[in-house]
């Protein structure tokens with residue numbers, strides 16, 4: 001399933017990084033401590049977090065994650081959004097909790 | 110010993126937390142262009158990023174030298190920060206002296222140095238209180 005497909009199924013709102021929405025997603029990771037995410041997230045993952053600062057884009061880029069999903073209605077900081085556009089890493093927002101998002105993701109990735 | 114194929118040099122701004130990751134991002138791109146395997150790139154990028162972040166949050170920035178050879182990639186991170194009083198303790202998972210402000214940004218989990226150790230084949234920390242710290246890491250290209 002592609003990033004775009006998942007966004008539709010989970011009713012996510014695209015915030016930035018549109019260039020990357022065609023990518024295939026495989027597996028996922030949930031976490032807000034960036035060092036843990038860096039150690040655990042795998043290439044192609046959907047990453048669910050509540051962090052919104054620019055470092056999430058660096059972490060997603062280094063781990064080669066396919067998409068970032070911000071839970072709890074959060075939006076990326078403006079400089080994070082700018083960087084995500086530059087790197088083509090889609091960042092989505094959802095009103096749902098991380099738990100709800102993961103429950104829905106489970107059967108898709 | 111043969112000369113490295115390529116040498117790269119970066120300055121890490123110690124005042125701007127938001128630009129950390131520029132050096133590791135740039136090196137990642139170079140390694141990709143050289144056709145280095147994704148597995149090796151991941152290791153180098155994660156180790157470098159953790160080290161860059163440490164230079165910013167613990168040591169007011171510094172310089173990074175990267176040497177790319179046919180069989181390995183060496184990354185030397187040098188700062189003139191406060192130094193590390195107890196390296197063994199600092200290497201422990203979960204140990205961190207990071208401020209609350211840094212923690213709120215998602216860092217300060219105390220996993221940086223353990224991650225660097227995990228993702229590199231050689232790692233050496235040379236540190237002196239009040240003088241600075243040099244973290245020298247190598248990843249083999251197998």
Ligand SMILES: Nc1ncnc2c1ncn2[C@@H]1O[C@H](COP(=O)(O)OP(=O)(O)O)[C@@H](O)[C@H]1O
Nearest residue numbers: 163167168192199205206217218219220221222
């Ligand atoms: N370059 C450095 N200069 C001074 N102290 C450092 C440096 N790198 C690491 N440290 C010390 O080692 C501790 C552990 O580092 P690390 O494992 O990366 O965890 P964290 O960065 O999350 O605190 C830091 O909290 C800090 O006290």
Ligand SMILES: [Mg+2]
Nearest residue numbers: 159163221222
């Ligand atoms: Mg650290």
